Amino acid sequence: MAKPKLKASLSPIAAQIDKTAMQLKSLRPKASSAGQRKIDLDIRKLKKIRKGLAAICHNMTVFFDAPSKE
8 A cells, every 4th residue: 555645835935935025125115225235135035945946846735755654
């Protein structure tokens, strides 16, 4: 009999990344020019992380093998 698979969704992580990027964009006009550059870099980093997360699992769900009962 096949072992059951454990399922973990990465969608909440992706949603939190998107939410954080939107919050940074809203803060950008209030920051100094140096602060705006830092915010732009942070937003770029978040986009790269989000893209890497999407590349790892296409449908944002990862399956793991359940531990064997021995």
